[in-house]
Amino acid sequence: MVAANIAAADEKGISEAARILRAGGLVAFPTETVYGLGADARNGNAVARIFEAKQRPQFNPLIVHLPDVAAARLHGVFDDGAEKLAAAFWPGPLTLVLTRTASTPISNLASAGGETIALRVPGHSVAQALLVAAACPVAAPSANRSGRVSPTNAAHVAASLGGRVDLILDGGACPGGLESTIIDLAGECPALLRPGLITRDAVEEQIGPVVLPDERAGVRAPGMLPSHYAPEARLRLDADAPGEGEAWLGFGGGLAMTGVPSRNLSPSGDLVEAAANLFAMLHDLDSSGMSGIAVAPIPEEGLGIPINDRLRRAAAPRD
Ligand code: TXA
Ligand code: MG
Numbered sequence: 001m002v003a004a005n006i007a008a009a010d011e012k013g014i015s016e017a018a019r020i021l022r023a024g025g026l027v028a029f030p031t032e033t034v035y036g037l038g039a040d041a042r043n044g045n046a047v048a049r050i051f052e053a054k055q056r057p058q059f060n061p062l063i064v065h066l067p068d069v070a071a072a073r074l075h076g077v078f079d080d081g082a083e084k085l086a087a088a089f090w091p092g093p094l095t096l097v098l099t100r101t102a103s104t105p106i107s108n109l110a111s112a113g114g115e116t117i118a119l120r121v122p123g124h125s126v127a128q129a130l131l132v133a134a135a136c137p138v139a140a141p142s143a144n145r146s147g148r149v150s151p152t153n154a155a156h157v158a159a160s161l162g163g164r165v166d167l168i169l170d171g172g173a174c175p176g177g178l179e180s181t182i183i184d185l186a187g188e189c190p191a192l193l194r195p196g197l198i199t200r201d202a203v204e205e206q207i208g209p210v211v212l213p214d215e216r217a218g219v220r221a222p223g224m225l226p227s228h229y230a231p232e233a234r235l236r237l238d239a240d241a242p243g244e245g246e247a248w249l250g251f252g253g254g255l256a257m258t259g260v261p262s263r264n265l266s267p268s269g270d271l272v273e274a275a276a277n278l279f280a281m282l283h284d285l286d287s288s289g290m291s292g293i294a295v296a297p298i299p300e301e302g303l304g305i306p307i308n309d310r311l312r313r314a315a316a317p318r319d
Contacts, residue, residue, distance in 0.1 A: 004158035009126040009171035018133035020166050021046075026053060028143040028157045029130050030171035031122040033093045033179050033197070034150040035157050036065065036140030037165060038130075044107040044276030047139050051109075052272060052303050053164040056146040059275075059306045061112040062139040063095050063120050063180070067131040072096075072119045075104040075137060081207040082185050088206050091123035093176055093197045097184040110139045113279030113310075116186040126171035142179060143168075152177045183210065231286040231293065235315035237308075239294035246292040247285040261288035265296075271303040278307055282314070 007013035009030065017027045024046040027038050037053060039046035041064045051059060066072045069086045076098030078086070085096060100106070100117045111117050122128065131138060142150040144160045151157045154170035181196030183203055190210045192200050203210050233247070242248040248262035252269035263281040265274035285293050295311055298304045 004162045004168055005166065006154055006158060006168045006170050009129075009169045013167075013169055014126065014129050014133055017130055017167050017169050018135075021130075021134045021138060022136060024049075025166035026050065026164070027130070028151075028154075028161065028165050028168040029127055029140070030124055030154075030169065030174055031065075031093075031127045031140075031176075032124040032174060033122075033176040034152055034174050035143040035154070035168075036063075036127075036138075037143035037157075037161065038065070038138040038140040040134070041107060041110050041137040041139035042105045044109050044280075045272055047107045047109045048272045048275035048303060050139065050141065051275060051306055053161055054141065054144070054146050057305050058309050059109065059112045059278075060141070061114060061116070061118060062110045062141050063118040064106060064110055065120055065122055065127065065131060065138045065140055067128060068121055071137070072121060073101075075101055075106055076117050076119045077101055079185065081190060084206045085183060085185075085203065086121070089198055089202075090121040091128065092121070093123070093178075093180040094203075095120040095180045095182045095194075097182060097186050097193065099186045106137055106139075107276065108279035108283070109276055111279075113282065116184075118182065120180055124171070124174070126169060130169065150179060231282050231314055233286050233290060234292040235311060236292060236294045237311055237315055238297045240296075242294040243292070245290055246294040247288050247290040249281060249285060249293055249295045251296045251298050261285055261290060265298070265307075271299070271301075271307065274298065275303045275307055278310065 020027050021040050024043050028035050039050050082096055095118050097116050097118045143157045144151050148160050152174040154168050157168050181198040182194040184191040184193050192210050242260050248260055250264040265277050298307050
């Protein structure tokens, strides 16, 4: 395994980390909860590299970190409840799931193709300094490999991700050690998607009743599919060519389609590029008016695993 590149979270380390983020790289950084594995949320390829590094078999939507509520308002639609919670708990260990604004430049992949976005303003001084220096929204799940425990110091990150991350900013141990509380405000009523340091009672004091996911029809636990995009068009996987009434979603070289709506996830066969394009291209082809989308085979390796997982779910019969 390649040794991890660790820097002290001083002025020099933070400006180097900001430079890496802006160049599309991955930086692990401390927050008041756990270490995050960050990438420029606007850069689809950089966001795809997060999933590659975590070796997750599925695309989970990610939390996007901002330095303050003014920056967060560019990306999520804030209603009264969101404003109240932001005023009460930000910066701090609270994540708000909101409807994406029409103009947000955040990659579709960070929302796993859905119409909502999870936003958080962390209070940790290193996270704050990094977000200000990078001056971009930073998508960051916990900085552990899929299925491992969340890291609360730089050594945990190095052990779990090692050389898969361009830089680890060592800001010592995280004071919280428990991930942020997640409140979904994008549905019919507020829901607590993940309990955390900020309690349900504290949230209810601000905005009134908050339900648990299983108390609200249609809300599922985080990571299950709540905000995942399901195309209207029927998907046909491992196709050689589009059939009658089908648009074409290609991968790699070969077949160039004319006469039907088509996109290519990555003409060069790059799975990082394919992951970055997946949801936007499904949206495009779905709105082309064709009744189906034929999809070229995608290799079942690396990021091909979550891409195929997503495609199979989208292709599965619906009730
Ligand atoms: O404390 C934290 O929140 C840490 C630090 C790094 O900020 N981050 C973190 O991220 O725990 P992660 O990816 O390990 O957990 C994010 C959770 C996932 O369960 C995901 O499904 C949920 O948030 N989530 C993200 N976006 C969502 C969305 N749009 N709708 C519903 N759930 C969402
Ligand atoms: Mg996690």
